[in-house]
Amino acid sequence: MPILETIGLEKRFGGILAAANVNLSVEKGARHALIGPNGAGKTTVINLLTGVLKPTAGRIMLEGRDITDAAPHQRVRLGMARTFQINQLFLDLTPLESIGLVISERLGTGADWWRVVGSMSAVTGEIVEIVERFRLADVMHERTATLPYGKQRLLEIALAFACRPHVLLLDEPAAGVPEAERHELLATIEALPAEVTVLLIEHDMDLVFSFADRISVLVNGALFVDGAPEDVARDPRVKAVYLGEELDA
Amino acid sequence: MAETPAAASPTPVLADDIAAYLRRRARWSPLEIAFWIFAFASIWLFPDKYLILKDTAILALFALSLDLILGYAGIISLGQAAFFGVAGYFSGLVAKYGLINEPVIALVCSGLVAAAFGFVTSFLVLRGSDLTRLMVTLGVSLMLGEVANRYANITGGADGLQGVDIAPVLGRWSFDLYGHNGYVYCLIVLFVCFVIARRIVYSPFGLSLRSVKGNPLRAAAIGIPVKWRLVAIYTIAAGFAGIAGALLTQTTAFCSLDVFSLERSADLLLVLIIGGTGYLYGGLIGAVIYKFLQDWIATLTPQYWQFWIGLVLVVIVLVGRERVEGAIAAARGFLARLGDRLWTRIRPRSAALGGATDGR
Numbered sequence: 302m303p304i305l306e307t308i309g310l311e312k313r314f315g316g317i318l319a320a321a322n323v324n325l326s327v328e329k330g331a332r333h334a335l336i337g338p339n340g341a342g343k344t345t346v347i348n349l350l351t352g353v354l355k356p357t358a359g360r361i362m363l364e365g366r367d368i369t370d371a372a373p374h375q376r377v378r379l380g381m382a383r384t385f386q387i388n389q390l391f392l393d394l395t396p397l398e399s400i401g402l403v404i405s406e407r408l409g410t411g412a413d414w415w416r417v418v419g420s421m422s423a424v425t426g427e428i429v430e431i432v433e434r435f436r437l438a439d440v441m442h443e444r445t446a447t448l449p450y451g452k453q454r455l456l457e458i459a460l461a462f463a464c465r466p467h468v469l470l471l472d473e474p475a476a477g478v479p480e481a482e483r484h485e486l487l488a489t490i491e492a493l494p495a496e497v498t499v500l501l502i503e504h505d506m507d508l509v510f511s512f513a514d515r516i517s518v519l520v521n522g523a524l525f526v527d528g529a530p531e532d533v534a535r536d537p538r539v540k541a542v543y544l545g546e547e548l549d550a
Numbered sequence: 551m552a553e554t555p556a557a558a559s560p561t562p563v564l565a566d567d568i569a570a571y572l573r574r575r576a577r578w579s580p581l582e583i584a585f586w587i588f589a590f591a592s593i594w595l596f597p598d599k600y601l602i603l604k605d606t607a608i609l610a611l612f613a614l615s616l617d618l619i620l621g622y623a624g625i626i627s628l629g630q631a632a633f634f635g636v637a638g639y640f641s642g643l644v645a646k647y648g649l650i651n652e653p654v655i656a657l658v659c660s661g662l663v664a665a666a667f668g669f670v671t672s673f674l675v676l677r678g679s680d681l682t683r684l685m686v687t688l689g690v691s692l693m694l695g696e697v698a699n700r701y702a703n704i705t706g707g708a709d710g711l712q713g714v715d716i717a718p719v720l721g722r723w724s725f726d727l728y729g730h731n732g733y734v735y736c737l738i739v740l741f742v743c744f745v746i747a748r749r750i751v752y753s754p755f756g757l758s759l760r761s762v763k764g765n766p767l768r769a770a771a772i773g774i775p776v777k778w779r780l781v782a783i784y785t786i787a788a789g790f791a792g793i794a795g796a797l798l799t800q801t802t803a804f805c806s807l808d809v810f811s812l813e814r815s816a817d818l819l820l821v822l823i824i825g826g827t828g829y830l831y832g833g834l835i836g837a838v839i840y841k842f843l844q845d846w847i848a849t850l851t852p853q854y855w856q857f858w859i860g861l862v863l864v865v866i867v868l869v870g871r872e873r874v875e876g877a878i879a880a881a882r883g884f885l886a887r888l889g890d891r892l893w894t895r896i897r898p899r900s901a902a903l904g905g906a907t908d909g910r
Contacts, residue, residue, distance in 0.1 A: 351771065377773030389768035391761045397568060402761055403772045405754040425569045438564060442571065464772055 302365055304329040304498050305350070305381070305468050310359035312345055312522075319345040321522045323359070327468065327500055334501045334509045337519035338542070343502045344386060346519065347472050350500075351383045352376050364467065378407075382466035384457045386473045386502075392446035396437045396456050399445065400428050403463035427463075435459035435489055451482025455489060468498045475505050510534065518542075576752040585831065586741065593734055600729035606841040607736040608797050611743055613821040613833030615790035621827030622751055623783045624763035626680050628815045629687025630791045632671070632694050635809035637664040637792030639698065642711045642805040651717045653800050657739065660796035661789040668788020672781045688812065695810030710806030714799065725801060732801040739797060740834075743790055748830055750786065759783055820863060 305327040312320040319342045327333045337343050348354040350361060352373040361369045368376055391399050404427050432438050435455045440448055445456065454474065461469055471490070478486055487508065493499060503509050509516065509530075516533040518526040526539050533539055592603060612634060619625040637660035643649075650656040674686050698705045706712055718724035723731045750756050758779055762769045766776050799805040808814065817840070818833075825836020843862065847855040 353767075372775075373770040374773045374775050377771065382773075383771055385768070385771075389765055389771065391764040391768065393764050394757075394760060397571065398757060399761070401572070402754070402757045406758065406773050410754050425565055425572065428568050429565045432564070432568075441568075460768070460772055 303327055303362075304331075304364055305500065306362040307346075307350070308360045308362065310346070310349060310361065311357045312342075312349055312354060313357045319522050320349060320356070323519075323522070323524055325517060325524065325527075327498060328515070329467075330495060330498055332499050332501070332512055332514045334503060334513035334516045335519060336503060336506075336509055336516060337525070341519040342522040343519055344472065345522070347383060347470055347502060350470060351381065377464050377466070380467035381470065382461040382464035382468075383470035384461045384472055384474060386476055388453050388457050390445050390453060390456060390460070392444070394445060395442050396445060396448070396452075396459070397428065397432070397441040399456065399460055400431050400437075400463050403460050404428065404431075407464055431459055431463050434492070435462070436485060449482065451478050451486060454478050454482075454486055458489070462493070462497075466497065468500065469493070471499060471501045471503075473503055473505075474501070475503065475508055582831075585834075589737065589741075593730075593737070597728075597730070600733045602841055602845055604729055604733040604736050604801055606837050607733065607740045608794050608801075609817070609821065609841060610834045610837035611736075611740045611797070612791055612794035613818050613825070613837050614740075614744065614747055614830065615787045615794065616818045617822060617827050617830060617833045618747060618750070618787040618790065619784055620822065621829070621832065622756060622759045622763065623780055625675060625780065625784060626683055627675070627687040628684045628812065628819070629689070629691040630787075630818055631810050631812070631814040632687070632691035633664040633668055633788040633791035634795035634798075634814065635691070635694055635698070636667050636795070637661060638795035638799045638805045638809040639705055639711065640664075640792075641796035642714045642799040643704070645716050645800070645803075646711065646714045652721065653716055653719045653735075657793060657796050657800065661793040664792020664795070665785050665789030667792075669781065669785040671788075672784035675784060676777055676780055688815070691810050691815060692812070695807055698807055698810060705805075705807075708807060710804055711799075712804070714803045714805065716800050716803050725803070729801070736797050736801060739793065743793060744830070744834070747790070751830060755779070755782070820859075823863065824866060 303326040305325070307323050307325045310320055310323040310325070311318070323342075323346060325335070325346070335343055335346065345354065349356050352368075352371060352375075356369065359369075360367055363376070363379055363381055366379065368379060368381075371379065391402075394402070401424060404424050408423070432441050435458065437452065437455060437459060440452050445453065448456065454477075458471065458474060461471075474490060475483065475486060490508075490512065501509065501513060513530055516526075516528065516530050517524055518533060518539055520542055525542065526533055526536050528536075592599075596603060612630065615633070616627065616630050619627060640663045641656050641660040644656050644659070645651070645653075650659060671690055674690070675683050678686070699707055702708070716725055719731070719735055723735070725732045725735075751759075758769070758774050761772075762774060762776050762779055770776050795809055798809070821836035821840050822832055823836070824839050825832035825834070840859075844855065844859060847858045851858070
């Protein structure tokens with residue numbers, strides 16, 4: 302059984318069909334990439350999966366459970382977290398506070414209004430683990446707004462990871478990261494634990510082909526090709542529609 | 551609370567650093583302790599100013615309630631007077647008809663009534679932008695003012711609620727004419743409410759509010775039920791505003807329609823503009839400055855004091871509090887450097903060290 306599955310997912314914005322009959326199936330533990338030219342509807346699909354947008358038709362199944370009508374925060378608790386293409390961080394908080402917040406929410410103490418943050422050692426231990434995994438230890442006390450872009454990008458993923466998702470959706474994690482900071486980011490993504498299923502939306506073909514073990518190509522809101530990276534790379538239609546366009550651009 | 555050090559973690563240094571930081575974060579700073587010592591010392595320092603001090607304490611508590619929603623959750627409101635007024639009338643009526651005689655119990659009940667009312671109206675505030683919220687909150691308090699006016703048989707209407715007789719606090723301290731007991735009562739209530747508010751903002755719940763204020767989209771994406779957190783803090787803040795309103799009724803043994811007035815809500819915004827939001831002391835410091843500025847200017851020019859208050863506000867907003875704070879920080883740095891220099895004159899042997907720090 303796939304861990305994440307969409308059945309006939311459709312989203313209409315007035316006359317525009319942004320997602321048309323998308324049947325996406327992500328296996329447990331997969332490194333699945335969703336690619337497609339600009340305007341193919343990749344971000345629409347992510348927003349549908351995470352509940353930011355409501356689908357016009359179709360169902361979304363997470364671990365066999367229908368989550369089509371669940372609110373965004375409920376989907377997180379059911380095991381699916383996401384990052385954003387454009388950083389969505391808490392600029393006034395430090396990375397330490399942000400990560401601590403996510404952990405305390407997950408442990409169900411987020412509504413606790415009497416205890417002081419971090420008075421539980423379980424939280425502290427987990428903050429350490431995440432801060433180290435995402436190489437944020439040296440900047441953890443600084444205001445997020447003042448961090449270098451590469452670190453902000455790492456924090457973007459760290460916040461989603463701290464939700465302990467079964468499925469992690471990465472929306473263009475490498476977008477806009479300067480060359481010097483790129484390596485650190487890619488190494489961190491590579492090192493994500495194997496049991497976490499990753500659905501990656503990305504423009505960067507090097508990253509996609511080095512990372513993914515399965516690729517789905519989205520064109521004009523519909524799934525175009527779905528298969529192993531070698532097959533997708535060889536597929537003449539993909540070359541024509543997507544890689545060809547990439548070369549022209 | 552016993553805390554087990556995270557010794558089992560791979561990097562105990564980092565873990566200890568984080569644990570220490572989190573503990574330190576909520577600790578009372580010496581400045582805060584000094585603030586409250588001075589606040590309580592005012593009972594003995596300014597015996598001829600009890601009335602204005604009492605009004606200041608009530609205004610401070612009221613401003614604290616707005617700071618909780620504005621400074622921590624980003625909800626702007628022109629209608630905190632609604633909760634102030636509801637609890638003001640409630641505490642007046644229960645005292646008048648002898649339903650709850652003990653003032654402290656009546657105070658807590660008034661706060662709960664205001665909170666319940668806040669909970670019900672919070673759903674109106676969840677929707678829409680800042681402008682919508684301003685209008686909705688303003689509308690609610692104006693409507694309540696008219697309701698109180700209409701049911702004059704209960705509220706006394708334009709004449710105000712007469713015949714309120716407040717029993718002694720805890721059966722011992724009655725409200726005297728000089729306002730000594732009234733002020734001490736208000737100050738203690740303010741302190742207790744402040745400690746609760748402080749506890750709330752340093753809790754995980756408080757942190758989640760700041761995240762909701764900073765980025766509601768992301769807050770939902772990390773599993774925070776944004777709507778319910780806003781409902782919760784709006785309800786709590788309404789309770790605080792209610793306690794402030796009940797304090798006014800209890801210490802004056804009177805309640806009139808102006809508890810619902812727009813001016814009362816607008817004053818709060820002025821207080822927070824003066825004092826700043828999001829660090830809890832803004833409402834307290836702002837209330838002190840606002841009240842005493844008002845008092846001082848009113849003695850200088852009884853007719854035109856509002857002109858000068860207005861001028862001060864315009865200057866504060868134009869100059870910006872950041873710049874004032876920057877100037878204070880610069881002055882502090884200058885004094886520190888001056889101190890360093892004097893120190894190096896007195897102790898020539900540490901000159902090299904002083905030179906090194908100057909050169910950074």
